[in-house]
Amino acid sequence: MAGPLRVSVLGAGSWGTALAALACARADTMLWGRDPGTVAQINTQRLNARYLPGISLPLRLQASHDFEAAVAHAQGDKGLIILGVPVAGMADTCARLAQQLAQSAQPAPAIIWTCKGFHHDTGQLPHEIAQAAFASQPDTRLGVLSGPSFAREVALGLPVALTVASRQAETAQRVIAVMHGELARIYSSTDVIGVEVGGALKNIMAIACGVSDGLGLGTNARAALITRGLAEMQRLGLAMGGQAETFAGLTGLGDLVLTATGDLSRNRKVGLAIGAGKTLTQALEGGVTAEGARCAQAALALGARFGVDLPITEAVCRVLFDSMAPREAVSRLLAREARPESPYRPPS
DSSP, X not given: OOSOOEEEEEOOSHHHXXXXXXXXXXXXXXXXXXXXXXXXXXXXXXXXXXXXTTOOOOTTOEEESOHHHHHHHHOSTTEEEEEOOOGGGHHHHHHHHHHHHHTOSSOOOEEEEOOOSOOTTTOOOHHHHHHHHTTTOTTOOEEEEESSOOHHHHHTTOOEEEXXXXXXXXXXXXXXXXXXXXXXXXXXXSOHHXXXXXXXXXXXXXXXXXXXXXXXXXXXXXXXXXXXXXXXXXXXXXXXXXXXXXXXXXIIIXXXXXXXXXXXXXXXXXXXXXXXXXXXXXXXXXXXXXHHHXXXXXXXXXXXXXXXXXXXXXXXXXXXXXOOOHHHHHHHHHTSOOOOSSOOXXXX
16 A cells, blocks of 8 residues: 555553554554553553553554544544444544544545444444444445454564454455554455454353353363354354354454453453352452453343344353352253254255
8 A cells, every 4th residue: 555554543451552552563653542641651661551561562652642633643545543442432432533534624544443242232233333423424434353362462562363344445455554464464354243243242252161161160161162152153143144154264263262261361251250259240340341241231132133042141141140150050051952053954
């Protein structure tokens, strides 16, 4: 892509900071954060001690707590804005962003987001929230970046493979131009729904695997939960309009395995704590964020709306919100009626 690449990352949490550190190797990158103290620390000490303790950030990375300046930094036909905010903050951030872009005479940048989950109240996926915010600007180029990745490893410069999904090829190519290279391999997809459903449900499955491991049920049980969890993800994804092959890729199976087994997984850690006897409130003490806990009830409601059976998601909801004992939830899953693993297909 000819011309200077300019990137703004909105959100200075762990993932936003890690992506900004990755992007600044190839693009003029600005990271926006709400907290002036965090911004000052990034600019002067090259650290984000709250979210990525002990990791030195690149000298080229700029940080600002001025939202308007950060958005203006990436405006233009070579610009890219990365939303590093959670689903709960997506609507407000998109509304603020859309208002500023509408007032500018410059070409709008491409916009991608990294959050995973369903809106707790509406059940909306992130792309639905973004589309509503930019309804008066229908030509805005939108997409989602997802895949098996821990922010800390990306910030340390360890290799990663991700998928950018967008209905506009130019949006995907802009992300590839900024991030694809020595440290990151970026694949493209047009299946925005499948990528987002996989990203949402894998966090719920990671909580289930953490609960199983916290109960000491062994690796056989974990393997069963991962495999049947993947089937659950695919069932809902297909019903909502996703593509089957997406769930066998980076944003489906890849992200599920990482989040369900990795020691850096916050959702797995919450499940481990609950399996060890803690309540959800206790498991979330200290500011721990677990996207799976936030969106499990919305996912279950979507399953009911689309007529999709989600037994693992239901079990997680019963444990998290209905005070069901984890061992009882496991027993109920095991007691479900026996059935074929896949629908019967007569031999040809």
